[in-house]
Amino acid sequence: MNATLFSVRLRPKHFHRLHVVLQHIGMATHSGSEAEILLEKAGCAGVITLNRPKALNALNLSMIQLIYPQIKVWEEDPKTFVIIIKGTGGKAFCAGGDIRAVTDAGKAGQRLAQDFFREEYILNNAIGLFPDVGGGYFLPRLSGKLGCYLALTGFRLKGRDVQRAGVATHFVESEKVPALEKELTSLKSPSKEDVADVLSSYHTKSKIDQGKPFILDEHMDKINSLFSANSVEDIVENLKKDGSSFALQQLETLKKMSPTSLKMTFRQLKEGVSMTLQDVLTMEYRLSQACMRGHDFYEGVRAVLIDKDQNPKWKPALLEEVTDEDLESCFKSLGSNDLKL
Known part of the structure; x- marks a missing residue:
C-alpha cells in the first residue's frame, strides 16, 4: 500500500x-x-x-x-x-470528488447532487465550479493576494510550495511518509x-527543494498589485494595463474560465475573509447548489472530462453578462435546505 x-x-x-x-x-x-x-x-x-x-x-x-x-x-x-x-x-x-457521478445525478435531478455536496465538496473554476471545502476560509487568509490569485487562475502548487504558500503546515518527502506514519502511531x-x-x-x-525559492516569489509583487481590485473586471483591466508577460499569461488563463464562477469565487473570498469556518461552509454549500441549478458546471465537466475538447461554451459567456442579480441568487439562503453544522 x-x-x-x-x-x-x-x-x-x-x-x-x-x-x-x-x-x-x-x-x-x-x-x-x-x-x-x-x-x-x-x-x-x-x-x-x-x-x-x-x-x-x-x-x-x-x-x-x-x-x-x-x-x-x-x-x-x-x-x-x-x-x-x-x-x-x-x-x-x-x-x-467523483465529478461524473455528481454531473449525471444533477442532470437527472437526483438527490445525489444535493447529498454529495452536503457531505463533501470538489474544487475547480475550469469546470464551472469554485474553490470550496473551506477554500473561502483559508484562501483569503494567505499572504497578500496569493489566495485570490490561486482561486481565480487555478494555479497548481506542488510539493514544498504548498507549505510555503501557507496551505499546508508541513512538507515531508514521499519516501519518509511510511516512517512518519509509524512514529505517529507509536506515540503514547x-x-x-x-x-x-x-x-x-x-x-x-526533508531536503527536496529546500534551497529553492517559492515558485511564485518573483511574481508576488505583481500578484499583490494586479489582483488588488474591487471586482474581477477590475483585475482584468489591471492585467491589460500592466501588459507584462506574466500579466498577459494570467489574462489568457482567466479568459478560459467560467465568467460566473470567476465572479462567484471573487465574492466568496471577499466575504469569507471575515466569516467563521462554519459560516463559510454554509455559504459554499449554497454555491454548490447554485452550480447544480446552472449551466456551466455541466458544460465544464463535458469539455474537460467527458468529450475532452477543452472548449467549454459558458453561459453567460462574458463577465459583463453576469448580473448582480445572478450572483446574488447564488449566495441566497436555501432556507430549510441550508447546510446545518
Whole structure:
C-alpha cells in the first residue's frame, strides 16, 4: 500500500453533520482489498485509506458515508488520539470528488447532487465550479493576494510550495511518509504538541527543494498589485494595463474560465475573509447548489472530462453578462435546505 499524502488530526471535536448517515458498519466489513475505504486502528491512531487507485482515489458518496461514522467512533474512543488519512496507488492522495457521478445525478435531478455536496465538496473554476471545502476560509487568509490569485487562475502548487504558500503546515518527502506514519502511531497518549514535534522533525529532515525559492516569489509583487481590485473586471483591466508577460499569461488563463464562477469565487473570498469556518461552509454549500441549478458546471465537466475538447461554451459567456442579480441568487439562503453544522 503506497501512501503519497495524509492528513493528521487530534481528537476532532466538530465534524460536518451529514445529511445522510448510513447505519454504523463495523470496521471488519471494510477490510477486503476491493473495498473503496479501508479502516483500521494502529496504535494511538485511526487510519483511513482511500482505496480507488484507478480513479486516483476520487471520493464518492458511499465512501464519505463510511468515513464519517468511523470518525465519530474514534472521536469518542479515549485511546484514539490521531487520525491519519492516506491514499493507495502512488499517483494521488485524492483527486477530489467523483465529478461524473455528481454531473449525471444533477442532470437527472437526483438527490445525489444535493447529498454529495452536503457531505463533501470538489474544487475547480475550469469546470464551472469554485474553490470550496473551506477554500473561502483559508484562501483569503494567505499572504497578500496569493489566495485570490490561486482561486481565480487555478494555479497548481506542488510539493514544498504548498507549505510555503501557507496551505499546508508541513512538507515531508514521499519516501519518509511510511516512517512518519509509524512514529505517529507509536506515540503514547500524545498531546497536540507531541504530534507537532514529530511532524516538524520530519519536515526539517526533508531536503527536496529546500534551497529553492517559492515558485511564485518573483511574481508576488505583481500578484499583490494586479489582483488588488474591487471586482474581477477590475483585475482584468489591471492585467491589460500592466501588459507584462506574466500579466498577459494570467489574462489568457482567466479568459478560459467560467465568467460566473470567476465572479462567484471573487465574492466568496471577499466575504469569507471575515466569516467563521462554519459560516463559510454554509455559504459554499449554497454555491454548490447554485452550480447544480446552472449551466456551466455541466458544460465544464463535458469539455474537460467527458468529450475532452477543452472548449467549454459558458453561459453567460462574458463577465459583463453576469448580473448582480445572478450572483446574488447564488449566495441566497436555501432556507430549510441550508447546510446545518
